[in-house]
Every structure is written in structure tokens, then in C-alpha cells.
Amino acid sequence: EAGVTQFPSHSVIEKGQTVTLRCDPISGHDNLYWYRRVMGKEIKFLLHFVKESKQDESGMPNNRFLAERTGGTYSTLKVQPAELEDSGVYFCASSPVDGWEQYFGPGTRLTVT
Amino acid sequence: EDKVVQSPLSLVVHEGDTVTLNCSYEVTNFRSLLWYKQEKKAPTFLFMLTSSGIEKKSGRLSSILDKKELFSILNITATQTGDSAVYLCAVEGYGQNFVFGPGTRLSVLP
Numbered sequence: 491e492a493g494v495t496q497f498p499s500h501s502v503i504e505k506g507q508t509v510t511l512r513c514d515p516i517s518g519h520d521n522l523y524w525y526r527r528v529m530g531k532e533i534k535f536l537l538h539f540v541k542e543s544k545q546d547e548s549g550m551p552n553n554r555f556l557a558e559r560t561g562g563t564y565s566t567l568k569v570q571p572a573e574l575e576d577s578g579v580y581f582c583a584s585s586p587v588d589g590w591e592q593y594f595g596p597g598t599r600l601t602v603t
Numbered sequence: 604e605d606k607v608v609q610s611p612l613s614l615v616v617h618e619g620d621t622v623t624l625n626c627s628y629e630v631t632n633f634r635s636l637l638w639y640k641q642e643k644k645a646p647t648f649l650f651m652l653t654s655s656g657i658e659k660k661s662g663r664l665s666s667i668l669d670k671k672e673l674f675s676i677l678n679i680t681a682t683q684t685g686d687s688a689v690y691l692c693a694v695e696g697y698g699q700n701f702v703f704g705p706g707t708r709l710s711v712l713p
Contacts, residue, residue, distance in 0.1 A: 499700070525645055527701075531637060535645035549644070579701065591612075591689065592641070594703035 492516065494584050494595035502601045508570040511598045515564070515584030521545075522565050523585075523592060524557060528578040536580075539565060540587075572602045605630045607694050607704035615710045620682050624707045626692030627674040636675050638666055639691040641706070646691050649677070682711045 497512045515522045524536040536555070537547040541562035550557070554573070559565040569576050579599050583592040607628045616622055628636065635653045639646030650659045652668035652675055659666050663682075668675045679686055692704040 531648040531651055533639065533646050533648070546644075581701070591706050591708065593705070594691075594693075594701075597701045 494582055494593050496580075496582050496595040496598050498598060499596065500599045500601070502603065503572055504603055505574055506571045508568065509572055509600060511567045511569075511580050511600070513565045513567070513582030513584075513595060515582070516593055518586065519584035519589075519593075520562070520587040521585040521589075521592075522559060523583045524565070524567055525581040525583065526578050527581065527597075528575070533581065536567075569600070572600075574602050576600060577602045605694075605696060605700070605702045607692055607702045609690075609692050609704035609707050611707060612705060613708045613710075615712065616682055617712050618683055620711075621678065621680045622682060622709060624677040624679075624690050624692075624709070625674060626677070626704055628692075628694045628702070628704075629673065630694045630696035630702055632697035633670065634695040634697075636668055637693045637695070638675070638677050639693065641689045641691055642687075649690075679709075682709075684711050684713055687711045 495514045503509050520541050522539040525533050527533045535549040538545045539559045542559050556568045579597040581597045582595040585592045610625045637651045638649040650666045655670040663680045666677045687710050689706040689708050691706045694702050
């Protein structure tokens with residue numbers, strides 16, 4: 491069974507540019523989560539999709555971040571325009587509708603210069 | 604292929620019990636192993652281990668790493684109902700890639 495995949499694995503962009511991160515959850519998982527690790531070791535929640543609906547987006551830092559999950563399958567997280575403080579590792583996780591465990595993807599490392 | 608395995612996947616204990624959670628890994632160019640506690644939203648950082656044999660402690664929680672045998676354990680003594688959560692192990696490897704384990708779901712009954 492394929493796990494959660496994320497693309498790209500690493501992205502380097504200049505301040506002011508736009509970047510789109512993609513997450514493909516495990517097939518059939520209704521729940522999809524975005525997290526990011528900015529500095530140090532803490533991982534911060536960004537938002538939670540249930541199918542194509544945003545269940546909780548309380549962790550989205552500001553309106554430069556836009557997440558979508560068209561059709562309830564893969565999700566994208568767009569940062570526009572990117573700022574230096576957006577650098578970090580962005581993780582995606584998915585879980586089945588009645589499951590407790592979240593399966594994490596490998597993360598996308600975003601570097602804004 | 605890099606992988607992280609945790610055991611057990613699920614554990615039910617009573618308050619006051621001591622539990623040991625296991626994490627074994629195969630990750631290219633190991634850099635660090637991290638333990639997280641996940642209750643509702645984002646995982647909460649517990650420990651980061653980089654050196655073998657050095658125990659890290661925080662209250663009732665402690666953890667140690669064995670880089671020769673490629674595993675780590677997380678101990679929780681005198682468990683409380685508030686310890687109920689999913690405990691995630693993540694290993695950081697080459698190029699700072701991250702591999703998460705599936706987690707251990709701990710349920711502490713009163």
C-alpha cells in the first residue's frame with residue numbers, strides 16, 4: 491500500500507515568489523492534515539480537511555496561505571507571496587474516517603531566500 | 604527504503620502503571636530521533652536524541668537511544684489519564700528528511 495506522498499521534497503524560492511506544495515494522502519483516507527515545522531523541534535498544526543471540506547483551519551498563519559483539496563483526494567498548499575519566515579518543513583498526514591492513527595508524509599522542505 | 608517501526612501500536616494500561624514504548628529505525632545517515640505526543644492537533648515535542656546511551660528525562664517521561672541497535676525507548680512511569688495520546692517517533696536522516704513511525708496509541712484507564 492502506498493503511503494502519504496508529498497511533492498516536491500525540497501523547494502527553494504525567493505521572497506515574494508509563489509510556491510505550491512502537494513500532498514497525496516493514502517487512498518480512501520478522508521482526513522488530511524497539514525503541519526509545519528518552522529524552527530527547532532515543534533510541529534504546528536495548520537489545517538484539517540475532511541474530504542474536500544475544511545474542518546479546521548485555525549492554524550493557518552495568514553491569508554498568504556491557501557489550502558485546497560479538490561474532489562477530496564490530493565491537497566495543495568499555496569504560499570503567495572512567500573516570506574522568509576515561511577521557510578520550514580511542511581508535513582501532510584492522512585487518516586481514515588474512523589481511524590485514530592495519522593500517517594505522515596516525508597515532508598516538503600521549503601527554503602525562502 | 605527508510606522506515607520507522609513502533610511497537611506496540613496500541614496499549615491500554617491503568618493509572619500508576621509504567622509503560623515502555625519502542626521505536627526502531629532504518630534511516631540513511633541518521634541525524635536525530637524525536638518523540639512527540641499527539642492528542643488533538645499538532646504533535647507536541649517531547650525529546651530529541653542524537654547520542655547513544657544518554658537518557659533524557661522530563662518529569663515522569665524518559666527516553667534513551669541506542670544507535671548501534673537502531674532503536675529508542677520512551678518510558679512513562681506512574682501513568683495518568685492525561686498521558687493518553689498517540690506517541691510518535693520520527694527520525695531525521697540525510698538531507699534532513701523526516702520519517703515518522705505509525706505511532707503508539709496509549710490509553711490510560713482510571
